Amino acid sequence: MLKSSILAAVSAASLLLGAAGAFAQAPKAGGALQVVVTPEPPGLMLGLTQNGPTQMIASNIYESLLRYDEKLNPMPSLAKSWEVSPDQTVYTFKLQDGATWHDGKPFTADDVVFSLDVFLREVHPRWRQIANNQVKAIEKVDDLTVRITTKQPFGPFLLSQEAASAPMVPKHIYAGTDYRANPMNATPIGTGPMKFKEWRKGSYVLLAKNEAYWDKGRPYLDEMYFQFIPDAASRAIAYETGKVDVLTGGSVEIFDVARLAKLPNTCVTTKGWEMFSPLAWITPNVKNGILGNKQFRQAMMYAIDRDFGKDVIWSGYGKVATGPITSKTKFYSADVPTYKFDPKKAKELVAASGYKGETIRFLGLPYGETWARWAEAVKQNFEDVGIKMEIVSTDVPGWTQRVSNFDFDLTFNFLYQYGDPAIGVGRSYVTSNIVKGNPFGNVGQYSNPEVDALFAEAAIAPAEKRQELYTKVQKILVDELPLLWLLEMDFPTVSRCNVKDLVTTAIGVNDSAKNVWKQ
Amino acid sequence: MIAFLASRLVKGVVVLLAIAVLNFALIRAAPGDPATVMAGEAGAADAQFVEQLRVRFGLDRPILEQLGIYLKGIVTLDLGYSYRQNRSVASLIGDRLPATLLLTGTAFVISLALGTLFGALAAARVGRISDSLITTGALLFYATPLFWVALMSQIVFSLKLGLVPNVGYETIGAGYTGLARVLDIGHHLILPAVTLGLFFTALYARMMRASMLEVAGADFVRTARAKGVAPGSITRRHVARNAILPVVTLAGLQAGQIVGGAILTETVFAWPGIGRLMFEALAQRDYQLLLGVFFCSSAMVVLFNLVTDVIYRLVDPRIEVGA
Numbered sequence: 049m050l051k052s053s054i055l056a057a058v059s060a061a062s063l064l065l066g067a068a069g070a071f072a073q074a075p076k077a078g079g080a081l082q083v084v085v086t087p088e089p090p091g092l093m094l095g096l097t098q099n100g101p102t103q104m105i106a107s108n109i110y111e112s113l114l115r116y117d118e119k120l121n122p123m124p125s126l127a128k129s130w131e132v133s134p135d136q137t138v139y140t141f142k143l144q145d146g147a148t149w150h151d152g153k154p155f156t157a158d159d160v161v162f163s164l165d166v167f168l169r170e171v172h173p174r175w176r177q178i179a180n181n182q183v184k185a186i187e188k189v190d191d192l193t194v195r196i197t198t199k200q201p202f203g204p205f206l207l208s209q210e211a212a213s214a215p216m217v218p219k220h221i222y223a224g225t226d227y228r229a230n231p232m233n234a235t236p237i238g239t240g241p242m243k244f245k246e247w248r249k250g251s252y253v254l255l256a257k258n259e260a261y262w263d264k265g266r267p268y269l270d271e272m273y274f275q276f277i278p279d280a281a282s283r284a285i286a287y288e289t290g291k292v293d294v295l296t297g298g299s300v301e302i303f304d305v306a307r308l309a310k311l312p313n314t315c316v317t318t319k320g321w322e323m324f325s326p327l328a329w330i331t332p333n334v335k336n337g338i339l340g341n342k343q344f345r346q347a348m349m350y351a352i353d354r355d356f357g358k359d360v361i362w363s364g365y366g367k368v369a370t371g372p373i374t375s376k377t378k379f380y381s382a383d384v385p386t387y388k389f390d391p392k393k394a395k396e397l398v399a400a401s402g403y404k405g406e407t408i409r410f411l412g413l414p415y416g417e418t419w420a421r422w423a424e425a426v427k428q429n430f431e432d433v434g435i436k437m438e439i440v441s442t443d444v445p446g447w448t449q450r451v452s453n454f455d456f457d458l459t460f461n462f463l464y465q466y467g468d469p470a471i472g473v474g475r476s477y478v479t480s481n482i483v484k485g486n487p488f489g490n491v492g493q494y495s496n497p498e499v500d501a502l503f504a505e506a507a508i509a510p511a512e513k514r515q516e517l518y519t520k521v522q523k524i525l526v527d528e529l530p531l532l533w534l535l536e537m538d539f540p541t542v543s544r545c546n547v548k549d550l551v552t553t554a555i556g557v558n559d560s561a562k563n564v565w566k567q
Numbered sequence: 568m569i570a571f572l573a574s575r576l577v578k579g580v581v582v583l584l585a586i587a588v589l590n591f592a593l594i595r596a597a598p599g600d601p602a603t604v605m606a607g608e609a610g611a612a613d614a615q616f617v618e619q620l621r622v623r624f625g626l627d628r629p630i631l632e633q634l635g636i637y638l639k640g641i642v643t644l645d646l647g648y649s650y651r652q653n654r655s656v657a658s659l660i661g662d663r664l665p666a667t668l669l670l671t672g673t674a675f676v677i678s679l680a681l682g683t684l685f686g687a688l689a690a691a692r693v694g695r696i697s698d699s700l701i702t703t704g705a706l707l708f709y710a711t712p713l714f715w716v717a718l719m720s721q722i723v724f725s726l727k728l729g730l731v732p733n734v735g736y737e738t739i740g741a742g743y744t745g746l747a748r749v750l751d752i753g754h755h756l757i758l759p760a761v762t763l764g765l766f767f768t769a770l771y772a773r774m775m776r777a778s779m780l781e782v783a784g785a786d787f788v789r790t791a792r793a794k795g796v797a798p799g800s801i802t803r804r805h806v807a808r809n810a811i812l813p814v815v816t817l818a819g820l821q822a823g824q825i826v827g828g829a830i831l832t833e834t835v836f837a838w839p840g841i842g843r844l845m846f847e848a849l850a851q852r853d854y855q856l857l858l859g860v861f862f863c864s865s866a867m868v869v870l871f872n873l874v875t876d877v878i879y880r881l882v883d884p885r886i887e888v889g890a
Contacts, residue, residue, distance in 0.1 A: 080740050088847070090605065090651045099608035173609065173616040228623050233653055249652075249662055250839025252739050277734050277837040278847075285721050285733045286837075445599025445852045448607035485614050487607050 073548075079566040080271040081547065083294040083557075084283050088276040092244065092253065093233040094215040095163070095222075096171055100558070104296055105253050105274045107211040108560045109150075110238035113141055113160070114209040116554040118322045120378065120467045122206050123553070126155065126216055126239060136201035136510065137184075143192040147262035149218050150237045150244070155262075157188040162219035164196070171227055174471070175214055178202070182508075200508045204378075204468030210323060211559060213466070241267035241562040251276060261562075268565035280416065284308060293547050293566075296557045297321065297539025302418050305540050306363045315545040318365065318538040320556015324464040325376040326539065327369055330426070330532040331492040336457050338403050345529040347397035349387040351433040352426055354534050356389075361422045365540060369533035371526045373473055376536070377465045379506075379518035384526040394433040407436040411451070411459035414444050419460060452487045462537060463488065467554070469518055470507035477530055478503050494530030572873070579869040586865045587641050590858055591634055600626055601651055601852045624650045637858065646859035651851060656859035660841060666736055667840035669752070670759055670832070671825040677764035679818055682771020683811065689772065690779030690810075691802055701772060709769040717762045717835040724758060731757050734837035759836040763829050767821055771814055778810035785809075808882065815882060819875030823868035827860070 089101040094110040113127035122130070127141040147155040165186040168175040179186075182202040187195050198205060208214060216239060221232050236244050239262070242255035253274045257267055275292055277283045284304045286292050288311065297320075300308065309316045332339040332348070339345065354368045373380045410427065413419040423439050430437045437458075442450065450456055466472035475481050478500050481490040499521055506517035541557050543550055546567040553559045602620035606612035621627045625636070640647050646656035689701040708716070725733035732755050737743070743751050782788065783806050791801050830842040841860060848856040879886045 082739065090608075090851070091653060097605070097609065099605075171616075171619065173613045176613070176615070228619075228650075229653075248839070249659070250666075250843060251736055251837075254740075271740065273739050275735070275739060275837075278834045278843060279837070281718055282721060282734050282835055282837060285726055286735075289725050289729070289733055291732065291734065291739075442598070444607065444850060445597070445604045448603045449599040452603060452606075483614055485603075485617055486612050487603070488612055 073567075075268050075548065075563075075565040076567065077268045077565065078270055079268075080273060081269050081294065081561065081564065081566065082273045082275060082292040083296060084277060084286065084292045084299045085274045085296055086276065086280075086283065086299045087278065088250070091233055092236045092247070093217075094212055094236075094238075095167055095217040096228060096233065098172070098174075098212045100298075103212040103558045105255070106215075106236065106238075107240070107555075107558060108242035108255055108272065108562075109236050109240045109244055110211065110215040110217070111240045111560065112209045112211045112214045112216060113143075114206070115559060116207070116210060116323055116467070118319060118554050120207065120322060120554050122209070125209075125211075126160075127209075130206075132206070137198045139196045139198075139205060140189070141194045141196070143194065144262045145192065147239050148260055149220075149239055150258060151218075151221075152260075153218065153220055155216070155218075155239050156191045157194045158191075159216055159219045160194045161186050161188050162223060163216045164214060167217050167222055167227065168214060172214075174466075175208070178205075178208055178471075201510055202470075202508055203511060203514050204466075204470045204507070207323075207378075207467040208471065210466075210555060241560050242269075242272055245271075263562060266562045267560075268563075269561060272561060280304070287542065293544045294550065294557070295542040297541050300542065301416060302361075302363045302365060302540075305365070305542060308542050313545050314542060315547075316540050316542050317551055317556075318540050320541060320551035320553065320558070321537075321539055322376045323467045323554035324558070325374040325467075326462045326464055326537040327372075327374050327533060328366075328460065328462040328535045328537050329369070330534065331451075331456075331459050331461050332530075332532065333454060333457055333492055334530065335454070335493045337406065338401065339408070339457060341401045341403075342528055343397045344401035344403055345532065346387070347394045347401060347403075347433065348430065348435065349529055349532050350390045350397065351394035351429050351435065352532065352534070353389045353429055356425060357422055358535055361418060361425060362535065362537070365538040367536040367538075369536050371522045371533060372477065372531065373469050373518065373522060374465055374536045377473070378468050379515050381515075381519040381522045383519060384522050391429075391433050398434055403435070405434075405436060407438050409457040410437050410439050411447065411456040412439050412441045413460035413462075414442060414447050423460065448487045451491050452485050452489075454484065454491055454493060461491075470503070474503035474507070477525065492530055494528070496524070496528065496530075499524055575873050575876075579873065582869055583862070583866060584638070584641070587638065587858070587862060588634070590861045590865075591637060594852075594854055594857060595630065597852065599852050600624075601854060602626060604851050605651065620650075637855075641862065646862065647855040649848075649853055649856040649859075651853045652856070656856050659844065659856060660859055660863060663839060663841045663844050664826070666838060667829075667833070667842065668825065669756060670763065670838055670840055671829060673756060673760040674764040674767065674829070675818075675821055675825060677760065678767030678771055678821075679814075681764070682768045683775045683814055685768070685772040686775020686814075687779060687802070687807055687810075689776045690783065690806075693776075693780060698776075702776065705769040705772040705776075707769075708765045709773065713762065713766055713831050714835060716765065717759075717832060720758055720762055721835075731755070733758065736837075736839050759832050759838050762836075763832040770817065774817055775810060775814050778813050779806055782806045782809045812879065812883060815875060815878055819871050819878070822874070823871040824864070826867040827864035 085101045085104050087101060091097045092102060092106045094106040111126050113125060114122045115125045117123055126144055126147060128144050129142045131140045149155055169179045182198050184197045184199045189195050218237050221237055241258050241261045243258045245256045246254040255272045257270050277286055280301050284300045287295050308314060332345055334340045358366050358368055371384045410423060412423045427437045427439060451459055464472050476490055477494060479495040482493050483489050502517050502521040506514050509517055548565050548567055549563040552563050601624055602617050605620055606617045648655050649659055685701050689698045692698045721733040724730050735755055737751050737755055788805050791805050830846045833840040833842040845860040
C-alpha cells in the first residue's frame, strides 16, 4: 500500500530534478503569458465542456486529483498521496491541506464525492462510463480523505483522474442546481493556480494569479491571456510580430510550424501529448458493400503511402502507426502484421476482393488545409491501384452528423487514446459502441465477438495479465483492419524559448501552467 | 411623405417577419445541430450527453413549436438565448456592435469619400494618365480577393515594416485608458478598415466615373456648356449631382450591411465584430444567435433602403417619394 505513494513521490521528485537539472536556473516569478487558443471555446466550466480550447484555458482554473508525467505515472495534484489495496479495488486518496476554492471556501472530501459521484456522473460522458460500470462506491472517510471502491480491478483507474477527465467542481456552488443553467458557469470557480478574471468575447480570456494557491510558491506567472485569432495564417503572423508567446498544438498549419521553428528565440516541442496520443486513421464503413471485404481493406492499406503522408503532408511530424494502440499508450505491441507501401500487392488484393469499380465516397475531415491535402494524396494512391474515390466535403457540423449516423463510405478521424486502451481505444472497435448519434463510437460498425471479449476482459484483468490480452487483440485487429491507421500524430507547441517549463506533464499545454515562468 | 413612410414601415415589418421564417427554415435545412456540434468538440460523447444538450437547447420539441416560440420572441423584440454561450442573443450582439460599427462605419466613410472623389477626378480627366491610374487601381482592388489583400497587408505592413499591429482590436494586456486607448484602437483599426474600404472605394470610383461620363454627354450639360457656364461649376452642379444617384443606391446597400459586419475582414484581422460572431454561430449551428444576427442585419437593410429612398428625393427633387 505504501509502495505506490512512495513511487508517486519519487516520480514527482525526479520530474522536478529533470526540469531543474538541465539548466540549474531558479524560476523567476512575474510576467504575463500570451497564448493562442483556437477556436474560441463555448464555455470555461470544465466539468460541463471538455473540448480542447476549454481545457487549455480551464485546466488552470480547475484541477483534478492527479496529474501525470510523460511516462503516464500519476503525480500528486489535489490528492497529496494515494494508496491502492493489494486486490486493486480500493483507492484511498489523501487530499492537500489548505486547498481552497477561488471564493475562499475550503476544498474538502465533500467536493470530491460530489464531483465524482454526482456532478460528473450526470454530465461527463467519459467519467460516466467508468463511474457507472466500474465504480462501486465513492465515500468520504474524513474531511481530507476519500475512498473509491471499484467493482473489480479496473486497470486504468489511476489514469482516469486527469484534469478534463475528472475535474473537481465546487459542491457549494453546484449542489442542487441545474448545472448547465447555473449562472456561475460564466465566472468559473476552481482550486487551480490561476483565477478567472475576464472574458472579452471574440478577443481573449484573462486569468490572474491565485495568490492563495495551495502549492506554495506557485504559480510564477501574474497573468495569462488566451487570445482568439480565427485565421491560421494571421495567428502565425501574430507570433512573428511578437503579439503572442505560445502557439498551442494545432493552432497553426503544420507547414507553418517548420517555418516558424527557424525563427530566433523560438522553441518547438512535440512533448506533452503522451496522455492523449492522437491517432489518425481512415474509417471504412464495413456495412457498405466492398468495404466489408477484408481483402479490400488490406488492399487500401497497402495502397496508401503513409510515409508520404507523414513526411510531406505533416511536414515530418508524427510516426507512422502500426495498429490500434499508439506506441505512447500503455500495452502497445509491435508484434503485429505490417503493411508496407506496396501498390502491386494492393492491385492483386483489389482484384481478389471482387471490386467492380464502384466509386467510393470519402468524407473529408473539415479541420483545415492539411487534412484536405491528405485526402487528395489518398485519392491519388487509391486511383493508382484502380480504386475509384470521390472526395465529399462538408463543414464540421455536417461531418459530425454524417459520421454519427454512419452516412459515409470512408472518412478520416483522429481520436485521443487517454493513456490506456480501456479508455480511449476499445471504444472504436467494440460492438456495444455501435450506436447512432455518437461520432466517437464504433462508427465503422466493425463487429467481432472475440475482439469484444478481449477488450472487456483486458479492462478488468489483473495488471500483469493485461499486456497478453491487448497483444492478442492488436494482432487480430491489424489483420482485419476495422480501421486504416495512418499516423500517430504530433501537435507541436511553438513558443518563445524564454518561456520555461511550458510542457512538464503528459498533457502539456492542456495542463495548468503552474510551473511556467518567463526568463 | 408621412403616408409614404408609414406604408413603407408596415411593408418593412411584413418583409422582416417573412425573412425571419425563411431564415429559420434555411438554418434547419443545414446538416447537424448545436448539440451534435458540441458533442463533436468534446472529443468523447454518448447518446445521453447529446440528449441532455438537446433538451436544454429546446431542440427536442416539435419544429413548428420551436418556430412559434421564435416568432413570439421576435414580435416582442426578444431575440432569444444562446445556450451554447449561455447568454442572451441581444447582449452577445450588443457586445460586438461597437467594434463592428467602428470598422464598417470607418470603411464606409473612407470608401464613399475617396470613391466618389477618385471617380469624379477620373471622369474629369478621362483618357489622361491620372484617369488610367485610377481606373487600373480600382479594377485591381475590385478584382483582388479581400482575403488575399488582407493577408498581404499583414505581411507587408505588420511583419515586414512593423508599422501597425496585424490582428486584434486593442493591445491585449496593455491596460490603456482614455486617449491612449482610443489611439491604440485607432492603430489597430487602420489595416482592417483600409482593407475593407479599398474594395468599396474601387466600387464607388468605378460607378462614379461611369455615371459621370454618361451624364457628361447629356443634352442639358451641352446646353450649360453652350451657355458659357464654367467647367468646374458644370462638373459640380450639373454632372456630379446627377451622377451621384447610382452611388447613393450602392451606398444604401453598403450602409445596410454596416451592422452585419464584414465576415472576411473580421476573421482575418481577428476583429471582435458581428461578422465573426455570425460566422462562428453558423459553424457551431448556434441557431438562436445566428437568427438574431440575421434579423438585425435584415432590419438594417430594410431601414437603409428606406433612408436611401428619402435621400434620392433630397438629391434629386424630381423623384417622387410616393411613387
